[in-house]
Amino acid sequence: MNILITGGAGFIGSHLTDVLIQEGHCVTVVDNLSTGSSHNLNPQAVFYNIDIRDRENMDRVFASGQFQIVFHEAAQTMVPYSIEHPMEDADLNIMGLLHVLELCCQYNVKKIIFSSSAAVYGDNPHVPIREGEPLRPESFYGLTKVTAERYIQLYHDIFGLSYAILRYSNVYGERQGSHGEGGVVYIFSKALAKGHELAVFGDGNQSRDFIYVKDVALANVAAMKAAAPGIYNISTKIETTVNALKEILCYFSQSGVSVSYEAARPGDIYRSALDNSKAEEVLHWRPATKLLPGLMSTYTYFAGEELH
Ligand SMILES: NC(=O)c1ccc[n+]([C@@H]2O[C@H](COP(=O)([O-])OP(=O)(O)OC[C@H]3O[C@@H](n4cnc5c(N)ncnc54)[C@H](O)[C@@H]3O)[C@@H](O)[C@H]2O)c1
Numbered sequence: 001m002n003i004l005i006t007g008g009a010g011f012i013g014s015h016l017t018d019v020l021i022q023e024g025h026c027v028t029v030v031d032n033l034s035t036g037s038s039h040n041l042n043p044q045a046v047f048y049n050i051d052i053r054d055r056e057n058m059d060r061v062f063a064s065g066q067f068q069i070v071f072h073e074a075a076q077t078m079v080p081y082s083i084e085h086p087m088e089d090a091d092l093n094i095m096g097l098l099h100v101l102e103l104c105c106q107y108n109v110k111k112i113i114f115s116s117s118a119a120v121y122g123d124n125p126h127v128p129i130r131e132g133e134p135l136r137p138e139s140f141y142g143l144t145k146v147t148a149e150r151y152i153q154l155y156h157d158i159f160g161l162s163y164a165i166l167r168y169s170n171v172y173g174e175r176q177g178s179h180g181e182g183g184v185v186y187i188f189s190k191a192l193a194k195g196h197e198l199a200v201f202g203d204g205n206q207s208r209d210f211i212y213v214k215d216v217a218l219a220n221v222a223a224m225k226a227a228a229p230g231i232y233n234i235s236t237k238i239e240t241t242v243n244a245l246k247e248i249l250c251y252f253s254q255s256g257v258s259v260s261y262e263a264a265r266p267g268d269i270y271r272s273a274l275d276n277s278k279a280e281e282v283l284h285w286r287p288a289t290k291l292l293p294g295l296m297s298t299y300t301y302f303a304g305e306e307l308h
Pocket of ligand 1: 006007008009010011012013030031032033034035036037050051052053072073074075076077092096115116117118167168169170171172177183
């Protein structure tokens with residue numbers, strides 16, 4: 001199939017590109033390389049260095065690509081940045097999406113697969129959170145994801161564009177940057193590889209649901225193949241504390257670096273895990289990578305980067 005991935009030079013988008021190319025699809029990537037990197041790009045993908053809001057050039061990409069499927073990964077992904085720059089955040093995460101949706105309809109794209117986030121739920125004590133829980137985002141980033149989901153559903157109802165909405169928990173793995181939601185794995189790994197002190201915000205007993213990036217890529221492929229539109233948590237359903245993460249990575253690095261505990265960051269959720277039963281039942285997807293091998297592979301990758 002002819003497939004477009006926005007943000008395909010980024011962390012998750014580049015792994016997705018690799019899987020789709022391996023499956024024999026013809027993949028086009030649009031990315032302005034603002035947080036992504038050309039090093040992440042699969043050489044077999046057609047690449048356009050374009051901002052998704054550049055309508056004229058995006059129109060050309062859609063006209064020549066004849067896409068059946070669009071994966072929309074490009075976004076402003078930083079929660080604190082969204083608080084400081086709400087207009088810029090909304091311009092990219094809402095207006096940027098609308099450009100893509102309009103072009104999908106204009107060029108008869110069959111389905112859009114959208115990267116949403118656990119941030120749509122806010123701080124909800126019903127852990128692991130199911131898809132039907134109320135959406136109460138506590139950041140503008142989370143609000144843009146909720147709004148984007150609603151736009152996508154209405155584009156389906158009004159114009160017939162099919163969709164899958166994937167709410168990721170904290171994604172980690174090779175090629176991750178420091179900025180996104182699962183950034184703690186990157187930050188700890190890099191610090192340990194350099195022998196630097198680790199800074200933990202709060203008491204370290206806050207939990208996250210860490211999911212390996214290659215499992216997220218496979219979830220996207222499963223969602224592409226699903227018949228009906230739907231919203232799915234893409235997660236492990238398992239809570240891991242920041243302290244446990246720190247212990248595991250310290251063990252891998254065999255380094256005795258010191259750890260400082262600093263004040264909790266305002267707005268940080270204490271417990272977070274998403275129920276992934278719906279994705280298991282409907283998409284027949286489940287995360288294949290356990291935390292230890294996933295972290296080992298990720299740590300080895302980042303430590304290797306420090307050697308070069
Ligand atoms: N990483 C996580 O833990 C996580 C969790 C939940 C949701 N998500 C969502 O998954 C998606 C991918 O996130 P990621 O972690 O791979 O982040 P990323 O920053 O690595 O990838 C985003 C990509 O989009 C590109 N981009 C940004 N603005 C653009 C623009 N205006 N035009 C074209 N390209 C643009 C960037 O250059 C980058 O390559 C995002 O929508 C993010 O909100 C990520």
